[in-house]
Amino acid sequence: MAIITDSRTGPASRTRRPLTLDSMVRSALVVLFVVLMVVFILGPLLWLGVRAFAGNWTFPNLLPDDWTLRWWQVVINDGALGVAVQNSLFFAPLTVLVSAIICLPAAYAFARFDFPGRRFFLISLFATNAFPKMGLFVTLAALFYALNLMNTVLGILVVHVLGTVVFMTWIPAAAFAAVPRNLEEAARDAGASKLRVFASVTLPMALPGIIVAAVMSFLASFDEAQGTYLVGAPAFMTMPTQMYSLVLNYPTQVAAVFSILLAIPSVALMLAAHKHILGGQLAEGFQIK
């Protein structure tokens, strides 16, 4: 991001115009912006990375006093971690699947049919994100106690799916809506049934959008902590909820190690999706309308 900002407003404008006060102020602002971005985005990550290998780290020193791999051992030898990883890897894909089954038909309906209350329903999907999460989960917990869903797989699944509904509906809806109608009509004209048109034309063309939604849902589920903790702990600990107890019960270094571990699947998934969508043949689908 820093590079894009710099090259767009920086050198290009500087070579064309003489150095006026105005343009100097502008480049100064750009530099300031870039520095702030670096400090606030990369800074904490850098700190985290260093922290995970730090032994003692006394206050004014810029680097730790000594380095160690001890904290990695602590985390890896902790039996709870393995369970947490397993739980996370169980809930995240399941959440994506359930969310897709529930939300994709809705997304298609939002994109293709004009029904009464369409806009209302579309906007109201944001409702779950509009309120403070914790308040929502407390009410949810009350309901779950009544339905005997506390500490159950189903209960956690409901919490996770709730958090993905917005992505899984809005992004695929936009993707479905972007499929030109006459491409579907051409398939009808060629002799395809409505179902076949969907399978052969609409779905493949909307796939990049659906993959993006699936990745975001996966990450949302993977990172969900509050609701999972409330509904699942202590029976079901996922990686983020496990981190809560690590932060509370161990030195900060352990939390640093664990958050790096937690980030690995997310980063890997993002990179894979990025490569698949921008580098793959699906990207070609977007060049033609």
Add this chain to the structure above:
Amino acid sequence: MTIHEPLTEPPASTTEPGAAAGGGLTIRGLHKILGGRTIIDNLDLSVNEGELVSLLGPSGCGKTTTLRMIAGFLEPDAGSIEVEGQEVSHLGAENRPSAMVFQNYALWPHMTVAKNIGFPLKLRKMSKAEINDRVETVLELVSLLHHKDSKPARISGGEQQRVALARALVQEPKLLLLDEPLSNLDAKLRVKVREDIRKIQQELGITTVIVTHDQEEAMSMSDRIAVMNAGRIEQYSTPEALYARPETEFVATFIGSMNRVEGSLNNGLISAGGDILGIRPEDVILHDVPFDGALPATVERVVPRGHFQEVYLRRADAQLRSFVTGELMQPGQQTYAEIRKAMTFRDGRLVAESGAAR
């Protein structure tokens, strides 16, 4: 001067029911209301087997709506559509014996050229080998065999157009529908592609309906043209007849160029009156010297058009445009303009034609 009765009946050969009984397309009483507006108003049309007919008209005249109803994307409110004697208006687009070429080609971007063309055959459960054979045959017909495995985004607009045509032809449709097939091509390519389409259509003898707003395109390709306006067919005849004998003022204005003057023509002189005179620019003849039937005129503006020039003239009785070949004229130049032929329209319909007496 010849006076005709108002031409209320269309020529017998055109819309008589049963004219295309053996094959082709017959539309009777087609009606469509969209959003409270009558888009298609009781339309009849019959296309003979192997004939190429254009639906020509300005945007919003209902020509595309008509085509979409023939293709099955839109349900008519009333009327019947028969293809080769079979009533199809109750069938979905996937079950009709017609194939359509869309204005923007509507090629599936995620499939290769061969996959695009093979898709209709795959739906018909043909074997892979047979699909491949047919796809190659039709690709050869549109000379695109070398782009068999290209994605649509990788080939030019003209090539995409031919792929779309190939995808329609491979279905061996009883009726080929083309929606503004050339509107996305540049001028030079348009001439070539329209000749290609016409050649292939005649070779295969496919009954074809083309929607277009381009009169030149319609004139150069069609056996017959149905000029549409406000949901009705104004006139349905051959390109030559359409130009030489427009039945309505709309057709006269829409097809070719026309001087539209209020008044009536007496001995080559326009006198004020209630009727509308339609004079083709090529029927305004210029003479260098005084001439029997010609009036003095001043050249006001000259627009060079390549092999001819469009000359704007002021005569004592009217302002006229004339198409002139030869030496470029100059504004302000004096000349003598003779009106050789004029059509008289009353209430929008042709009531009289006056030719020069000579």
